[in-house]
Amino acid sequence: MDYLNIDKQKILPVVSELNVLLADYHVYYQKLRNFHWNILGKNFFELHNRFEEMYNETKTKIDEVAERIVTLKYHPISKLSDYIEISKIKESSPLLSDQEMVTELLNDHKILLEQFGLILEKAKKAKDEGTLDMMGAYIRELEKSSWMLNTWSKDTKEELNSSFVK
Numbered sequence: 001m002d003y004l005n006i007d008k009q010k011i012l013p014v015v016s017e018l019n020v021l022l023a024d025y026h027v028y029y030q031k032l033r034n035f036h037w038n039i040l041g042k043n044f045f046e047l048h049n050r051f052e053e054m055y056n057e058t059k060t061k062i063d064e065v066a067e068r069i070v071t072l073k074y075h076p077i078s079k080l081s082d083y084i085e086i087s088k089i090k091e092s093s094p095l096l097s098d099q100e101m102v103t104e105l106l107n108d109h110k111i112l113l114e115q116f117g118l119i120l121e122k123a124k125k126a127k128d129e130g131t132l133d134m135m136g137a138y139i140r141e142l143e144k145s146s147w148m149l150n151t152w153s154k155d156t157k158e159e160l161n162s163s164f165v166k
């Protein structure tokens with residue numbers, strides 16, 4: 001039964017970019033586990049816990065993206081070797097300082113944002129409202145996560161925009 005009201009020709013580019021996101025998320029997930037286990041130093045408890053929250057959030061998204069692909073009537077890419085090959089996020093050494101780990105993750109967030117942008121572009125062309133809605137939520141959540149990591153990295157002397165402060 002055709003339960004989708006989407007042009008079949010235009011859906012393939014959306015699925016293709018969703019598969020890249022699925023691969024990105026797998027490498028990003030494993031990197032968060034790597035950092036959760038290997039974090040050392042005075043910020044251990046804080047970041048060890050935060051990285052766990054982040055990988056659990058990512059695990060949920062991995063399932064949602066794969067099932068979006070299935071909903072669009074394609075098989076999601078499922079092999080680790082394929083994820084490594086097509087992911088734009090690259091694996092990382094465990095031998096990083098706490099600050100280096102946070103910087104690495106913030107850089108990965110930029111890669112994820114670019115991938116969301118590509119998916120939005122293809123989904124708009126296909127009038128795929130379901131994927132558009134999903135990406136909107138993912139962008140908002142990633143921006144919030146980036147804000148928190150970036151704030152952790154900041155010196156207290158740095159300030160936000162103070163235009164509205166009296």
Ligand SMILES: [Fe+2]
Nearest residue numbers: 036037048052
């Ligand atoms: Fe753990």
